[in-house]
Amino acid sequence: MTACAIEAAAGNDGAARPTKFMITANGAYAARLAGSGDALYAERWTLDGPEPYAVPLPLDQPEEPDTQVLPLADGRVLICRRVAGRQAFSLLYPTGPRTGELPLGAVGSGADGSGPVAELRLLPPSPDGTCAYATAVGPDTTELWLVAGGAFGPERVAEIKGACTGGVWLDRTGRMLALDRRLDDGPVKAVAVDLERGGEVTPLLQITEESDDRLLLADPDSGLLMIGSDAPSPGRERLGWGVLGSTRPVRFPECLRPVDADVTPFAVQPGQVLLPESCWVALRVDAGAGSWVGMWRPTSRRLLQLASPLGWLAGAGLWTPEAVLRLPYATDGVPCGLAGLEVPEEPPEPAPVVEVCRPVPLQQAPLTGASPRPGKAR
Template sequence: MTACAIETAAEDGDEEGARAGTAVPRPAGFATTANGAYAARLAGTGDALYAERWTLDGPEPYAVPLPLDQPEDADAQLAPLADGRVLVCRRVDGRRHTLSLLYPTGPGTGELRLGAVEVPGPGRLELLPPSPDGICAYALYAGPETTTLWLVAGGAFGPERIAELPGRCTGGVWLDRTGRMLALDRRLGDGPVKAVAVDLERGGEMSPLLQITETSDDRLLLADPDSGLLLIRSDAPSPGHERLGWGVLGSLLPVRFPECLRLDDAAVTPFAVQPGQVLMPESCGVALRIDAAAGSWVGLWRPSGRRMHQVAAPPGWLAGAGTWSPEGVLRLPCSTPELPCALAGLTVPPEPEPEPGREPGAESAAGAGAAPALPLRPVPLQQAPLTDGRPAG
């Protein structure tokens, strides 16, 4: 593994960074397969952009450029597949989106055109995170009242409309290892945002997934199918101000909102959860992107801990991208002129011994810092409980 230099940054409680309200930079556009074997991004400079595939499961990471005769537009979306091909979604003529698979062939790039999707209104077709099965790829088009879910790769006849979902749906988090259960953040009319589960094997059947209070905006940011750990953003603890919290899929315990994940002058966004911690959600490493006026850096945290460790981003980090190994090593993709394709490794520092009589992580109790009468509900849903990523019955 090629490692970039990493330096320790400020401890918890420092308030360096942007003032509240600073816009968060867009993610790096670095998409990784669920098994961590391949990734893809737009590379190049200026108008000379092209797709680039990274291979990550060997002794050293390496990149393969996939240029075509025409450069890619800056808003082209990429998704790697488990066989090493890269799906590209291009918007042309405003509402029309074409889909192709790119792959290396001899000295050039092969392109398999899959077809096109034309959306009915403004906005664009949004690729969802790579499916856990590594074969299929999905996309959403969110209209004002309904959302269309498309299978855009892996089908028999090109892009296929899977379901028309009521409400405006955004986000996209996989809840299982098979690519069947998908979580979306849905808004019905002028109501609050609530995470829902979508069953792709039942024609897009929807069921409630997350509701902390009736009026709160409750979004699901990340989920780990092995441990059941959920990372949530909600304004339930303090209406009008969203907080990061965590819960466990299938648990009756309330959502917790750790104080250590709240920074006054920076935006904190989780981007990777450690896999392989079966039935041990509190032991999962969580990687967080911290954005402030001074730039972006990395937060490392475990639900069982009492602090978020902040470390400087390695040189050339593709901000917001990274994966955990089951052994607890966070691998961050980096690209510099000297090392255009590299991975930096980080681990969560050990926690100090807990104070006598104090339970580890006690300061992370549900509703910490919130109004004491707040009626938090368990995560996930009670109406149609999920235990192994599939609906009961």
């Protein structure tokens, strides 16, 4: 699994100041806005070669700070810009010494699509590597758009009741998408959206009726889910883990609640088929002293904390199946780098202290084609 880095630390240590960073699901390419001040441009990173390298993709005019970028598996970069209140999409690619641009169309509101649209947010790269999706939250519903990979430019593929945030892929084909939905003034609950059945929505996660339950990461190979919920501590979100389709409760390890620090998962080790408790999870640890890397897996019951490389694009990285964590970084001297961190040898573990919450309907139905009755959780 991969993640995007939205904010990255920068200071007087020579580190670059990136704004956004996204990695393809297969780990081959990444993209970000590079540059500084009023001279921002899209930049593509190639990560699957002997050495990482970056290709700048500037155009005649600099990009705005709120421009969004998303890499595709073929090496092109999708770019989303706000133009006259609408969201316009193009594909960028290197062509000789210049940057090629293929306009895809724009998304607006109203019957003819010419009106201004609410903030539209690109979702994480699709597992198929060719399609790209975005959500636009309206007053009562959330629109799901296919903005790249379709036959006729951007097209609305689903309209979901409520306000949706998040966005986690549940399979390797790009069919099942998890979103965190809030209906009216109720709690946030993760739901599964089936893109092959017209955006059919089914419940995915509910720990208690009143708790906010969000899905942060999912690994399709093992079924491991990383969950944020305030069920064990109302008013404060805790980090827990569960297994997709399991009837076992979500667990909230005490080690994932360090004192005076916040932890955010950003990558799960792939290739651990049906072995969720053996999957390593990478976490971003944020505290007053800065940001660094955490490593944890359900069987270890201990959060390992390691120094991050200088200029780490905080919150971005990917695991290899062999449990090597690859972290992108950029400094004045190394504008495109990829550091590898191996899991250190773990010391003997103390007796576990784990909080559990029931019930936990982590539904298997959406991944098997079955459709449970509305409101009935498994």
